[in-house]
Amino acid sequence: MFRRTFLASLPATALATKLLTRKADARAASTGAGTGGAAPEAGPQQAADKPKFWPKGKDRFVRYDVRAGDRPVGATFASRTAVYGTSGACGSAHPYATMAGLDILKKGGSAVDAAVAINACLGFLEPTSSGIGGDCFAMVWDPKVGKLAGLAGSGGSPMGLSLETVRRHAKNGAIPALGPIAVSVPGALDAWWTLHQRYGKLPWAEVLQPAIDYAENGVPVPDVIAYYIRRNMAIFKQRKAEIGEIENAFKTYAPNGVGPATGGMFRNPDLARTYRMIARGGRDAFYDGPIADTIDAYFRRIGGWLRKSDLQAMHSEWVQPYTTDYRGVTVHALGANTQGIATLQMLNMLEHFDLRGEGFQSPRSIHLQVEAKRLAYEDRARYYADPHFSKVPVEWLISKEYAAKRAALIKPDSILTPVYPGHAPDHAETTYFSAADKDGMMVSMIQSNFRGMGSGLVADGLGFMFQDRGQLFSLKDGHPNIYAPGKRPFQTIIPGFASIKGVPWMAFGVMGGDMQPQGQTQIIVNRKDYGLEIQSAADSPRWHHEGSSQSMGEDAPGLPKTGLLRLETGIPAATRSALADMGWTIGEPDGGFGRYECVENRHEGDTRIYAAASEMRADGCALAY
Template sequence: MSKQLSCGMQSMVVSPHHLASAAGDRILERGGNAFDAAVAVSAALAVVYPHMTGLGGDAFWLCYSAEEGRVRAYNGSGRSGGEVLLARYAGESEIPRRGARAAITVPGMADSWEAVQSRYGRLTLADALESAIGYAAEGFPMSPDQHRNTLRVGSALSGEAVSIYIPGGRLPQPGDRFIQPDLARSLSLLAAGGRDVFYQGEIAERICGGLARLGGYLRPADFAEHRGLWCEPVSTTYHGYTMYQVPPNSQGFTALMTLNILEYFDFGAMAHGSYAFYHLLIEAIKASFRDRDAVLTDPEFAEIPLEVLLDKKYAARLAASISFDKAASVTSQPVGRDTAYAAVVDSEGNAVSFIQSLYFEFGAGIAPGGTGILLQNRGSFFSLNPNAINRLAPRKRTFHTLMPALAMRNGKPAILYGTQGGEGQPQTQTLLLTRLLHYGMNPQEAVDQPRFVWGRTWGEPTEALTVEGRVGPEVLAALAAAGHQVRTAADYDGLAGHAHVIVVDENGRKYGGTDPRCDGAAIGR
């Protein structure tokens, strides 16, 4: 199932859908830069990958400007509405995962598009949205991945969303032309009027009006108050590279903690794909998750001690606690997995690593107000326990799984990488990076290799370790003997997410890899 490694001297685009990658490449061909192209890719994904992402969701960005010579992060996550109170869910054990009462955070994606492009782009927002509008208005061949996901979870859709994704009660087949005229109109309004149309104009009014009729809690004032945030990324060093992630409320620091732990081990003494390799990565990740779950929420509502968590001496203590003979007992809380990661590097040295999501497949399952915009259910991850760190409160950002990654070498972008997959994101990122840096794999090889996901499930909290069967029976047996609760997944199972990588070598040549589990493409020129 391996895809072919893509190579380009000047630029590279990777994404989980070939039409989105093509949209970004067209922008580069027209003279746009990486930031223009990234917005074009993001917008196209909101159309052609609607089960994973959309205009009603959030986005996180890591942006390297060659002119500025530094990495900046943009937090494009939305806050809960001003009327979203714990009392709204009195007597319930958790926030519903679908429907209007799950759609309680303002979508941050549209704001992030204008923020990134107005700061660093060369073209207009209308230019960047042109392909997305065309895909929505004129249609595109339904992808196998969209078909599979609609078949699997289409029952979660309700109201107007059903008429969009299962028109006339018939699920389109792969290759059928899929048209979204209401979404095309919303994107056209956004292209003409900018973010204010979404947050203070017609789109906000229509969404909120539709939500109110469904019993939802978001109001026009919540949209009008929304602003994303430019911020300094969090970072660490790893074997000569500087590793960047978006700061909390993103879980990105978890991947940095894991790398700090791994730096104390000798991968040269471990065969790739061996029991020791997988066991070490799993145990390092579990140690990081334990701290993440204790502290992660909106940093405006609680102090998150990143100085301690990212300290190398603290990592040394965590590394010393790892046993190569026995799996530690740590419980994972289930989180959503459906996301779209993409990246762009241009000929000028600009680089964008970004990720976006509706949280679960098709988000809250509603598209109110005739906008064609599916709303995210990201806020359903808030806790209703008043003592929990991530407890629900008005105007608060929730614990967020989205985490694009960027590695710098000698002050220049070297590796852009990320993946779909909620709880699996820091896990797959760690697999990718160790394969690239310690075992000399190219991006496509690193993506193609077997993967695992520890902990994530749709049901109760778990310690399960799901591993692709192609890891091999001896390794699986050794993991089980050490106390891992091993479950075997099919080869290239979608549970392992959709990962993508761009590597820039020391001569400036770009190499791209995209996941065989998705409909993506790496396009270099």
Template sequence: MRDLELPGRSPVHAKNGMAATSHTLSTQTAIDVLKAGGNALDAAIAACAVQCVVEPGSTGIGGDNFCLFAPEGGNKVIGYNGSGRAPAAATLEKLRSLGLSELERTSAHSVIVPGAVDAWCRLNADHGRIPMAELLTPAIDHARNGYPVSSRVHTDWVGNAEIIRSDENCARIFLPDGKVPAVGQLHHQKGLADALEIIGREGRDAFYKGELAQEMVATLQAKGGLHTLDDFASAKGEYVTPVTSTFRDLTIHECPPNGQGVIALLLMNMFERAPEGSLISAERIHFEIEACRRAYAARGLTLADPAQADVPVSGLIDKAFAAELVASIDPAKMVEPDNSILMPRHKDTVYISVVDKDRNACSFINTLFWGWGGGITTPKHGIVLTNRGQGFVLEEGHPNCIAPGKRPLHTIIPAIVTKEGRTVMSVGVMGGEYQAMGQAQFISRYIDFGMDIQEAQDAPRWMVDPFDGEVEIEGPVPDAIVEQLRGMGHSIARSTRPVGGSQAIAIDWETGVLTGGSDPRKDGCAMGY
């Protein structure tokens, strides 16, 4: 329990239903849906649609989605991969012929066919209780009649102003009067309201075959994109079997690749072998940094779309592989991992957590990848398109090399935690590359350090940049510890913005009480009834 004389949040407790999101309007929408008879999945979809409006840089209907759903709180977890694919013409040879050596953020070639709307519609049709048109109504209202810009959203808006300016449609919508809206200022997205109404009325085909698809394809082709109407018409996600591993006496369920859930499991397997002692110590932080360095290096070598590459999932989550990586960590100094041990030897985003009165649990995540994607936005309906194609590499022979119809490496990873045959938590972390590390840090703080569900999210964070190796570390870590880490060989940079975000809801089956928390680094909250 936190010190009540210090600033902070207490966990939220309720007995009927609960939602935790990164925006208060989204959380309120989810609770309204639950009270109206919707289940956890309905509430998550409605809440996400609202966030596509009120957190326009973090997510949108032009992005991707992953979902884990545990009916009645059991351990038979349903997974859905709603990530999009590269266009059929996107061959390495074609991109090279266009002079490309990398996929730039603002390029149309970084846009994959969005998968979120397909996921929402399929999940709602198969498992929901309330029609999609009703679920989209709150989002339509906020888009058409205006919503107040919240503090963290404003900060992200300012940080992405140049990307917004890079596209005339994006700038027209998101820089009214040529500037970022102020905190508390009402902002409107009337074109997006119309798009959501069309989807609610006509279903997923309106997005993938109708007027909206035509507008997205025309926008992309005008910027040199290889996308066609056939690419959109053939788009679809798929149900997937979650991949699992244990942490202490818990079973952690993740979506399988092309997402990085397996890397979260690998990190948890490594954290099981962490040295005992204080969390805020040079020894512990050094261990987590070195574990992160190895897990993400393994990710870079192996993770890809399993439909088009051989991804060694069982090897990555093998406890013996984690033990081997831990054994390579020098407790006194940073050591770059040897690539020979990183291959197993055998065989910006919104996250939403909802649990309803029947204990259906939904772990739901939706993204544009970077803030406002790459900026590319359709002119009439204001659909901001994902730049998730930047997850590909342009390296022949690499498992994650771009190819027609291929899904890129994905960072977004919802999680469900079970114990003794029952769901005991729905949890997720936002923050791009950080998400796998963030899940491992949260679970370890919650279990090994005895923090409550809110404290485990409040605690300071650190993360290795998987590309340049620099360690980002949040301000609450004392300077003396930072200097110790530098003495161990780490390149440390104090974070200039909060590291990630998170939400979680725990189920106590003995008392019937739900307990939730929401990351203070975002604008949201957990609420129950």
């Protein structure tokens, strides 16, 4: 899971410098100044002041008076065409992973086989967002029974780590993001195994072989992934005292002390050996075998708490997805310990407004969506938790009756302040990929190490980093998400799925921490309210609101009381200006607008046609055949 990876590592004073006042924003809108300014029509003098050359080593080349070339069909802002096929489709954040998934389908594998192969490949190819040190959630449309199944592959906290110990290590009332205190049991590998046991067609070892080959032989690293590996490694070096042991991380990902250059070769022979052990021994090699022994010894050596007994207790859980109807589309979401129902809450509120009538990318349309987010996220901070430890009033939260009451609070032309969670009745931050096969099975799957690459910790010789998901526990007495040994932390990663009249429509997701429900909602709104197709719905410029109430240490301090509204540069200057005039504090784009993949199921008579789209904000692609 990749999100605003390093925002929380910035001091409040540094963050404050990134906030734009209304006056500064208006100035940016009129001049195109700053990295997040809108794109005005530039005169000759303006253009002369802009960069003329992209210096080597510079991450971005920004000219606000230059736009993408014109496509002959489709939305003017679309980056490319969706891909189409009748036998199968895959989309992921790395082309090699997508190709591996498609190859698995062509060999007769199921969509689950392809999804597991993709995820295993991404653990090597995209370590900034994924790996077997993290957790995994999935939704699978099973054409044999005509139903959607959900799987929660989320590990609990170490049994030997007490609340008192966690509080002693807390900083400013929150669990640190890095080091062993934030490590919870990795659930991804068990989720792969559980999915494969039910839905797999090819042998387990054959599904893992592409990832083994990639990790052993190496691949060139694409732009975005190389950039974030270097960013992560710089943070780990800066915060070595907090993490404790970073030598293994640098040996694995940055033997040169920096990280791979864009287009440079990267190998991970340690991960290849780990995958081989898993290919031979299945999930038990990881949770009850030699890998578990190595993990246990490592955490004892560095003074951490994760033990083999914690790994042995890990078992994924089949769960029934929750649903809501949004203007004739059934949107599915996982409950468990995730934030999935926030998407349903937002859509239930937005159903009370004529977004189409307000206009695409209009100030009021964005304002209404952001207000629905703020209200839903107040509930998220108050109620969401592991249901095995706390009673979560999900049915009430996603009810149409409750949504109507919350929607009535939203003012079309002004910001609601303050916002509070609803009062429940007494009985009451990733990589994403999708796949579909010739039989009609569709998989929506998301997997993450949480913030950036994870905790900074790599066990001796294993080649993967452990997640820092435990940071998202609350430390407030009486809170449903308060830390407890063996408890699963609040999860940001959520797969998305939509169907129409009982027929699967989209397996989709928007990765990126708290952006995920916001991004999923924007995709559904773009498609249903504004008629965008599968690719342009993703290429449309996005908004990202930060600063909702948190019981966890997810957002940095120092934000305005109404939060910070980040807008991508493609949002019209007039919309930016109007939102600022409404009272929103507009922030610079920071790369935290999520990353999307989608496979869409279409029909022409008796012929099934898949359309697949990928995220232009990442390095990946979608393929179909």
